[in-house]
Amino acid sequence: MNQPNYKLMIIRYLIEKEFKQLLRNPILLPVFLVLPVIMMTVLPRATTQEVKNLHVCIVDHDHSTWSARLVHKLSAFPFFSSTWAASSYREALHHMEAGRADFIIEIGPGFERELVAGRHSRLRIAVNAVNGVQAGLGSSYLMHLVADYAARLQAETEGTSGHGAAGIEVVSRCLYNAGLDYKAFMVPGLMAMLLTLIVGFLPALNIVGEKEKGTIEQINVTPVRRWEFILSKLVPYWCVGGFILAYSMLLARLAFGMVPAGSIGTIFLFATLFTLVVSSLGLMVSNYSDTTRQAALVMFFFLVIFILLGGLLTPVASMPSWAQTLTLANPLRYFIDAMRALYLKGSTLRDLFPLCRALAIYAVIVWTWAIVSYRKH
Amino acid sequence: MAPLVAAHGLRKSFGKTEALRGVGFEVAEGEIYGLIGPDGAGKSTLFRILATLLKADGGTATIDGLDVLAHYRPLRRRIGYMPGRFSLYQDLTVEENLAFFASIFGTTLRENYHLVADIYRQLEPFRHRRAGQLSGGMKQKLALSCTLIHAPRLLLLDEPTTGVDPVSRKEFWDTLRRLRDEQGITVIVSTPYMDEATQCDRIALIQEGAFLRVDTPQGIVDAYADTLWAVRSDRMHRLQDDLHRYPAVRTAFPFGETFHVTLHPGASARALCRHLEDCGHNNVEVRPICAGIEDCFMSLMKKSHES
Incomplete structure (x- = not known):
C-alpha cells in the first residue's frame, strides 16, 4: 500500500462523505438557494438608515405669501411623505401624540412682516426624539431647508436693494459611493454576514451532531487522524462559502446592478480566508459542546457579537475607542472592511494587505485550535 | 499460547x-x-x-x-x-x-x-x-x-x-x-x-x-451449590410476600411464571408447601429445578453484597 497516496484517498473519502450528507439534508439546499435571495434583494432596501417618510405638521399663524412659500418648499421635499396643516400648536401636538407627525413647525403671526422689515423672525421646530437617528437627521434636514429658504429670501431682497454679498457655496461630493446610496454600503456587508451565518452555523452543528448520533465513536476507532477529520469537515464549507458568495454577487448585480470595483479574485481570496476562520470557529464550538442545542446557542452569541461589532450597521469609526479595540478581535470586521473596499473603492490586495494578514493569522490560530480541541480520548 | x-x-x-x-x-x-x-x-x-x-x-x-x-x-x-x-x-x-x-x-x-x-x-x-x-x-x-x-x-x-x-x-x-x-x-x-x-x-x-x-x-x-425450587400457586401476586415472610426461605426471585426459591439448610420443600397452603394459596407447586445462568448471577450478586 502506497502510504502518502492512501492518506490522500482517506481525505478524499471523508470529504466525499461530507458532501453527500450536506446535499442530502432536506433543509440545507433550500436555505443555500433562498437565503441569499432574501439577503441580497430584500435586506439592502429594508436595513436602510436613510431617514425617509417623515411626517411634518405645519402650524401657520401668519397666512402670508412668504409663509406659504416656506410651506410649499417643505411639502416638496422628497423625504417628507406627508405634511399636515394644523390651526394651533396644541392641535399639532395632538397629531404628534397620535403618531401622525414627527415634526411640528410653527410659523409665528408676524413672520412676513418681520422679514420685510429686515428683522429676525422666528420659527419653532419641535421634534419627536423617541427615535434618535430620525430626530437628528430629520431636524438637520429641516435646518438645511430653512437656511436655504432664508438664503434665497436674502438674495432676493438684496437683489432688489442692489447690495450683493459674497456668498460661500459649499459643494460636497461623496467619493466611492457617488449617489450616497445606502444599498451600495449595505450589500457588501450583507454578503459578509450571509457567509458568516452559513459557514459559521453549519460546522458548529456538524461535529456535535456526530457526537449526538454516536457516529463519532465509529470514526474514532478508525486510523483517521485528527487533522484529516477536521480538514474533511472544512473543505465542504469552503465550497459552500464560495458558491454562496458567487451566487450573492450575481444577485447583487441583477437586483441593483452592483459590480465590484476591485478584483473578483481578491474578493474570493478574502472569502476563502474568512470562511476558514469562521468554519474553524464553528468546529471549535462544536468540539467543546455536548449537544447541538448548546453549540447553536454558543454560536449564536458569537455571531450576534461579531455582527454588531463588525461595522455592518454602526460604522466602527463612530464607536467609542474601547469598542474599536474590541473589534480588532472580530474577523467579520476585517472581512466587511475588505468587502466594502473591494466593492466600492476598488482597492487592491496591496491596499488591503493588513486586513489580509490579520485574517490569515486568525485563520492559523483557530484552525490549529479546532484540531487540538478535537480529542479522541 | x-x-x-x-x-x-x-x-x-x-x-x-x-x-x-x-x-x-x-x-x-x-x-x-x-x-x-x-x-x-x-x-x-x-x-x-x-x-x-x-x-x-x-x-x-x-x-x-x-x-x-x-x-x-x-x-x-x-x-x-x-x-x-x-x-x-x-x-x-x-x-x-x-x-x-x-x-x-x-x-x-x-x-x-x-x-x-x-x-x-x-x-x-x-x-x-x-x-x-x-x-x-x-x-x-x-x-x-x-x-x-x-x-x-x-x-x-x-x-x-x-x-x-x-x-x-x-x-x-x-x-x-x-x-x-x-x-x-x-x-x-x-x-x-x-x-x-x-x-x-x-x-x-x-x-x-x-x-x-x-x-x-x-x-x-455446575458451581451452583444450592438446591433450587420453582414455586407457583394461583395467587401469584401474594406469593412473593408470603415467601419472604417464611423464615426458612433464603432467597426468592420472580422468574416469569414462577418464583425461584432457595431454602436454609434443614428446611424442607414439603413444609414450605404446607405453609403456603395455610396462607390461603391453592394449587401450590414446589418442584426442584436445575439452576440457570441467571440464578447463578442472582446468587453471586447477593453474596457479593453480603460480603
Whole structure:
C-alpha cells in the first residue's frame, strides 16, 4: 500500500462523505438557494438608515405669501411623505401624540412682516426624539431647508436693494459611493454576514451532531487522524462559502446592478480566508459542546457579537475607542472592511494587505485550535 | 499460547462513580467471551477502554501484544468496535456506509467480501436504502458488516442484540460462531440477556465494576451449590410476600411464571408447601429445578453484597 497516496484517498473519502450528507439534508439546499435571495434583494432596501417618510405638521399663524412659500418648499421635499396643516400648536401636538407627525413647525403671526422689515423672525421646530437617528437627521434636514429658504429670501431682497454679498457655496461630493446610496454600503456587508451565518452555523452543528448520533465513536476507532477529520469537515464549507458568495454577487448585480470595483479574485481570496476562520470557529464550538442545542446557542452569541461589532450597521469609526479595540478581535470586521473596499473603492490586495494578514493569522490560530480541541480520548 | 487480550487491574472513575474497580481477565484467541451484567455494571466502559477510546485511570490492557495506550494507532486496525448505539451514518445508504468504512481502513468491499458475505447477502436487496430507514435487525447486520470490513482480529461488540427481535438475535449468534470457526476471529460481546450467555465459550459475570466470576457457562451452572425450587400457586401476586415472610426461605426471585426459591439448610420443600397452603394459596407447586445462568448471577450478586 502506497502510504502518502492512501492518506490522500482517506481525505478524499471523508470529504466525499461530507458532501453527500450536506446535499442530502432536506433543509440545507433550500436555505443555500433562498437565503441569499432574501439577503441580497430584500435586506439592502429594508436595513436602510436613510431617514425617509417623515411626517411634518405645519402650524401657520401668519397666512402670508412668504409663509406659504416656506410651506410649499417643505411639502416638496422628497423625504417628507406627508405634511399636515394644523390651526394651533396644541392641535399639532395632538397629531404628534397620535403618531401622525414627527415634526411640528410653527410659523409665528408676524413672520412676513418681520422679514420685510429686515428683522429676525422666528420659527419653532419641535421634534419627536423617541427615535434618535430620525430626530437628528430629520431636524438637520429641516435646518438645511430653512437656511436655504432664508438664503434665497436674502438674495432676493438684496437683489432688489442692489447690495450683493459674497456668498460661500459649499459643494460636497461623496467619493466611492457617488449617489450616497445606502444599498451600495449595505450589500457588501450583507454578503459578509450571509457567509458568516452559513459557514459559521453549519460546522458548529456538524461535529456535535456526530457526537449526538454516536457516529463519532465509529470514526474514532478508525486510523483517521485528527487533522484529516477536521480538514474533511472544512473543505465542504469552503465550497459552500464560495458558491454562496458567487451566487450573492450575481444577485447583487441583477437586483441593483452592483459590480465590484476591485478584483473578483481578491474578493474570493478574502472569502476563502474568512470562511476558514469562521468554519474553524464553528468546529471549535462544536468540539467543546455536548449537544447541538448548546453549540447553536454558543454560536449564536458569537455571531450576534461579531455582527454588531463588525461595522455592518454602526460604522466602527463612530464607536467609542474601547469598542474599536474590541473589534480588532472580530474577523467579520476585517472581512466587511475588505468587502466594502473591494466593492466600492476598488482597492487592491496591496491596499488591503493588513486586513489580509490579520485574517490569515486568525485563520492559523483557530484552525490549529479546532484540531487540538478535537480529542479522541 | 499467549492470550489475545490481557487486562490487569483496570480502574476507571467518572467523578465519584467508580465504573471499573480493578478488572483483570484474559481472552484466548478464537474465543467468544461474554460480559454479562446489568446496566451500569461497567461493561461499556470496559469496551471503550479496550477500543482505545477511553484512558483507564489505572491498570493495563494489551490486545495482540499491543498496549491500548501506547500502540493505539496500529491497534485500531486490528479491532472492530461496535458501540451499543447504532452509530453508522443514517443519511448514507447501506452500500455507502460499507464502502466508506472500508475506504478509511484502506481496503474495499470486494477485497474483504468473504468476511461479510453471509451477512451482506441479506442486506444486498436494500443496498440503496439509507441506513436510517432499515429495521432494527438489518441495522445491526449492517453495523456488524462495517465492523468486520477491515478484517479485525478482535471484535468488541457492546450489547449488539439489545432491541433486536428474537429471530435476528439467534441469527446474530450463529454469525458470530461462524466468524469464530471459519475466520478465527475472537469476540468479546456483552449482553443483558442471560439466555444469550450460554452461547459464549466463556462468560464473565460483572457487577458494579468488578468481575464476580469467570467460567464457561456450564462451569458457572455446575458451581451452583444450592438446591433450587420453582414455586407457583394461583395467587401469584401474594406469593412473593408470603415467601419472604417464611423464615426458612433464603432467597426468592420472580422468574416469569414462577418464583425461584432457595431454602436454609434443614428446611424442607414439603413444609414450605404446607405453609403456603395455610396462607390461603391453592394449587401450590414446589418442584426442584436445575439452576440457570441467571440464578447463578442472582446468587453471586447477593453474596457479593453480603460480603
